[in-house]
Amino acid sequence: MTSTASQSVLSIRGLSVALPAGGDRAHAITGVSLDILPGQTLCVVGESGSGKSVMATTVMGLLPKELDPVAGDIVLQGESLLQASKLRLRQLRGKAMGMVFQEPMTALNPVMSCGDQVDELLSTHTDWPAEQRRAEILRVFERVKLPDPARMLRSFPHQLSGGQRQRIVIAMAVILKPALLICDEPTTALDVTTQKEILRLIADLQREQGSAVLFITHDMGVVAEIADQVLVMNQGQAVESGDCEQVLRRPRAEYTRQLLAAVPGMTPPPAKPEPEGPALLSGQGVGKTYTSHDWLGRSRPTAALMDAAVAVRAGETVGIVGESGSGKSTFARCLIRLIDPTEGQIWWDADDVARMPEGQLRPLRHRVQVVFQDPNRSLNPRRTVGQSMVEGAMNFGQSREQAEALAVELMAQVRLPVDALKRYPSQFSGGQRQRLAIARALACRPQVLVADEAVSALDVSVQAQILNLLREAQSRLGLGLLFITHDLRVAAQLCDRVIVMHQGRIVEQGRTTELYANPQQDYTRRLFDAAPAALPPLD
Known part of the structure; x- marks a missing residue:
């Protein structure tokens, strides 16, 4: 074993994992090797299907039964994981290695409170009394910056926001101070400000605990921000590895260059001429208020959307950006009448549909079609x-x-x-x-296509293909496009106009080139500042 491998928290040597017969290739990963030292962050990048997550789940001993490691070894702090029994792997998970998954709703048990889920981990791996476990959970909840930790202890996953759920998963992964922390796309579905907070949190915890971090991502901006070392994978093989600056500035592999070229920038292209003609989809003074009732039957109104307006013309792309909970999707769902607005007017072409009964609305629905974030659903x-x-x-x-x-x-x-x-x-x-x-x-x-976070879960090269596809369809058919996204770089490249939303209100809007060059509102400037780091220019 080399001196680097002997010092490593995690050392992988020549790992190959076979796919079931009939797959598009024989192996999910082939001959992959890497080392991560204490306190170091290794980012693994590549397109969907490149083998990134298979490698991570192999390390954790969580591979599906149909997949099988056929060559190589994985060594965690001098101990072979491929030779370890199932009992030994259970002992190591949580204590020596923790994992933060991409989708916290699938990583958390929906019928257990968040406190009980973390307590289950502690009671499995420690002999602490209940009071000590509770105190430690509250300490870690406070450390991961969850508001009101005592309330979070009692809350169920569905009662929390996406960013809060991800913090719960991180708390579970780090509470026993594991030597290795594996993060599998932990910020993919989060808005830029929450993403920045989560990345800062992981970096702080890593510094405090000296953990090695294996960070899987398709966001090259995140790589530029946090990586010490980078491993690029394609079709199950490692095509390039090295320190972050070398891989991002002087990539040796053509595949790496293609990945970097697909990353959208924050500088919008030159503005197109203003579209002419009537709006195909528009709204004026649109609002949505939800009413809940307590156990005494008292009503409690919550305004999710207030006084919002938009107009989308043929051949035009209007973007709506903002954090989670800003009202973006509520606005879009009111406009396409998936939910009924509480107030305001909505027009599809010349028809006012805000309060139109479903029976009259159904024949018109072909005019406005929607592409959701998750095509699985x-x-x-x-x-x-x-x-x-x-x-x-x-x-x-x-x-x-x-x-x-x-x-x-x-x-x-x-x-x-x-x-x-x-x-x-x-x-x-x-x-x-x-x-x-x-x-x-x-x-x-349709006359108008509404895309609600349609590319947020896709890797950069596939994202670029989908965006090109939308541009081509718009050009060919003269479609209006309403594009809801939390990715400011995508909005910069695709949208002609951008609407910025915060806490249910529109705080700023304008032509993309002008708004990105000179945002007027403090909130917009904070949003732009939170965007991932720009990639360094290629040498």
Whole structure:
């Protein structure tokens, strides 16, 4: 063993993990090696399917049964993990190695309070009495900057925001001060300010505890901000590794250069001419108030959206940006009448639909179609892709023959093979499913496409492909596009105008080039300051 490997918290040597027969390749990962020293952060980057998460779950001993390590070794503080028994791995998880998963709602038990979930970990790995465990949980909750730790102790996951849930998962991962912390896309679905807080929190905890961090991400801005070392993976193989500055400034592999080229920048392209003609989708004075009732029956109103306005014209892209809870998605869902606004007016072309009954609204719904963040939830898993596309088109008056012909045409436009129509959503990658969701929306021949965080969970190269696809569809069909996102870099590259929202109100809006060059409001400036670091120029 080399001196570097002997000093490492984690050392992986020639690791290969086999895929089941019939996969697109024989191995999920092939011959991967790495070392992480105490206090060091190694970022692993690559597209979906590159093997990043398989490597992380292999280290944790959480591989699905159908996957099998067939070569190499994983050594944690001098102990081989591949030779360890299941009991020994359970002892090491939490105590010697902790993991922060991408989606906290799937990592947390929905029927247990957050305090009970952390307490379960402590009671498994320590012999502390209940009072000591509670005190330690409260200390760590305070350390990860959760508001009102005592209330968080009693709260269930669904009662917390996304950022708060992720802090709970981090608290669970670090409470026993493990030597290795694995973070698998922990900030992908978070807005820029929450992401910055989570990254700072992980760095602070790492400094305090001297942990080694294996950080999996597809965000090159995050890499530039936190990485000491970088490992680039493609199709299960390590194509490049080195210190952060070398990989980002002087990449040796062409694949790394392609990844870096796909990262959107914060400088918008030159402004297009102002669109002409009437708005295809617009709202004026739109508001939404929710009313809850306590156990005595007293009502408690909560204003989620107040006095919001927008107009989207043919060929125009309007972006709505802001933190989680700012009202972006509430505004969009009111505009497309997935929820009923409490006040205001909404027009689809010349029709005021704000209070239109569903029976009258249904024939008009083809005009405004939506692409959601998670295509897994918007595509029916029990129906083939072709069935889903044809159904939507037929619901709005096309014959079966017309709908089937349009589906074939749309497959070519989203760059997928025609035989994909016969397959089910589970047989596609995340990026392919998002292409299919766009194709299904276009099959209804809309005037306006509403994209609600449609690229936030995709890696940079697939994200770039989806954004190009949206631009092409807009140019070809003259669509209006309403684009909701927390990624300020994506908004800079795609949107003609940007609306900034905070706590249910529009705080600033304007042409993208002007707003990004000279934001007028303090909140907008804070939002821009929280965006991930710009990539260094290539040498």
